[in-house]
C-alpha cells in the first residue's frame with residue numbers, strides 16, 4: 001500500500017522580471033493581528049491530545065478583510081518546532097517576503113521567534129485561507145480569510161443573510177507529526193485520518209462527537225453564503241446538503257457564473273463559495289462530506305463527517321435528520337464533471353483577462369515515483385520509498401530559502417534548470433509502464449520566467465506507480481483553467497477545445513486521474529526589491545516618505561521649553577550616486593532633495609538605504625551618520641535566521 005506523498009503543492013517558481021517604473025513608499029494605518037502558535041489540548045473521538053494551534057483555536061481565527069486591504073499579522077512561535085504561516089491564494093503583489101512558504105520565500109520561524117507578516121490583498125475577493133507551511137502542521141494550524149468587496153461595493157448576487165466558513169479538515173488520534181515521521185521512516189503509506197471534520201468537529205456519525213457537532217441555525221426563507229475550504233491534507237472532498245441544492249458563486253476568491261449543484265467536489269487547498277437557500281420544511285438537515293480517492297489499492301479515510309442545518313421555529317424534529325447522498329468514493333466522473341462546469345463570472349465589474357498570445361509554453365508531467373531503499377526495506381511498492389515529481393524532478397528542500405539565496409547571490413542553493421518539457425517522452429497514461437520510469441531525479445530547480453511573459457502550463461498526470469488525481473497550487477498568481485481532458489495532451493488537437501471566453505480563475509486545481517489540465521497566466525508578480533536593485537539609476541528621482549522629529553518651541557509657565565513633534569514628510573531625492581555594501585545586501589542611494597517643504601531644504605543632501613534581501617527598511621543617513629529612520633511601509637521582518645544570523649539591529653534604534 002502506498003500513497004502520493006507529495007502530490008500537493010508541487011509548483012514552486014521563482015519569478016524574474018525585466019522592468020517596471022516608479023518606486024513608491026506608502027504610509028498606511030494597518031490592521032494588526034496577533035497569531036500565537038502554541039500547543040493546546042483538544043478532545044476528539046473520545047481521546048485528548050495536544051495539537052498545534054493559533055491562539056489556542058482549532059480551526060484558527062478567521063481573518064476578515066476587504067478587497068485591497070493590507071494587514072499585518074505578528075506571528076509568535078511558542079511551539080516546539082519550526083513553523084511558517086502561508087496566506088494561501090493571496091497574491092502579495094511585488095511582495096513575496098511574507099508568503100510564508102518554508103524554504104521558498106523564507107526560513108522557518110524558530111521556536112521563541114517572531115515574524116511580522118505583511119499581507120497585501122489586491123484583486124482577490126471571496127474566500128481564501130491561511131495555513132502552516134511546515135511539515136504536517138497545517139493539519140491543525142489553519143483558518144479562513146474572508147475577503148469582502150471593497151467598502152461601498154457589493155456582491156454580484158443578492159446579499160446573503162449570513163456568511164459561514166465551512167472548513168473541511170481531517171483528524172488523527174495520533175500526533176500528526178508522528179504520522180509524518182512514520183511516513184518518512186517507512187517510505188510507504190501514511191496512516192489515514194481517523195475522521196474528517198467540518199469546522200473542527202467530526203459530527204454525529206463518530207463516537208463522542210454528537211454534542212459538539214457543528215450546527216448552522218437558519219431562518220426559513222433566508223439565504224446563506226457557505227464559504228467552503230478544503231483544509232484536508234491530500235484528498236478531493238465531496239460535500240452536499242440534504243434536500244438543499246447549492247448555488248456556487250465563487251472559487252478561490254474569484255466569482256463564478258452561478259452554478260446549481262447537488263454536490264460539490266473541492267480540491268485540497270481550494271475554496272468554494274456557495275449559496276444555500278433555507279427553503280425546505282422546518283427541520284434538521286445534515287450537511288456531509290467524504291473523500292474522493294482515485295488511486296486504486298491506496299488506503300483512504302472512508303468515514304463521513306456531518307454538520308447540521310437547523311431551522312429556527314417551533315416544530316417537533318423527527319428522529320434522525322436526512323443525510324445527503326454523496327458521490328461514490330472513486331467516482332472520477334462526479335469529481336471532474338463538477339470542476340469542469342465552473343466558469344468565470346465575466347461581468348463588467350469582474351472581467352476575464354485570459355492571455356491569448358502565449359510566449360512561454362510549458363509541459364509538466366506530474367507523477368508518483370519510487371526511490372530505492374537499502375535491502376528493499378521500505379513500505380512502498382516492492383520495498384521502495386514513495387516520492388513525487390514534476391518533470392521527473394523530486395523537489396529537495398534547500399537549506400536556506402530560495403528567495404534569500406536569489407537576493408544574496410548565494411550559489412549552490414538552487415539551480416535554474418527546471419525543464420520546460422518532460423525529459424523523457426512516453427505514453428504517460430498507459431495502463432502499464434516500465435518500472436525504470438518510476439525513478440525520479442532529486443533536485444532543487446526553478447523555472448525562471450520573464451516579466452510580463454504569457455505562460456501556458458499543461459499539467460500532464462502520469463500513470464506511474466499509481467494513477468491518481470494531482471492537486472496543484474500556484475503561489476503569487478491565480479490562473480485560468482482553459483482546458484482539461486483524459487489521456488495524453490495532444491498539442492495540435494486539444495488547444496482547439498480550450499475555453500478562452502470564461503474559464504474559471506483559480507489558484508488550485510486537481511489534475512484529473514490519467515488526464516491533463518491546461519492553465520494560463522501572465523507573469524506580472526515580481527518583487528519590488530528587485531526593482532529597487534535594478535531600476536534606480538543616477539539621475540532618477542526617488543520618492544520617500546519619512547517620519548521626522550521636529551523641535552518646536554512652547555511657552556509653559558513663562559519658561560521656554562522644547563518639544564519634539566513627529567511630522568510626516570515627503571522627500572524627492574535626485575539620485576547622484578549609488579553603491580552596495582560589501583555583502584550586496586544594502587543599496588545606498590545618495591542625492592539631493594528637490595521637493596520644497598517646511599522641514600527640509602531644497603538641495604539638502606541625503607543618503608537612503610534599501611535593504612535588498614528582506615522586507616525593506618529604508619533609512620536616511622545624513623553625513624554618513626544615521627539621523628533617523630525612514631520606513632518604507634510598516635517595518636516588517638524577522639523569521640529567517642539561518643547561519644546563526646540574528647536580524648541586524650537597526651542602526652537607528654542602536655543610537656536611541
Ligand SMILES: [Cu+2]
Nearest residue numbers: 087088089475
Ligand atoms: Cu499557497
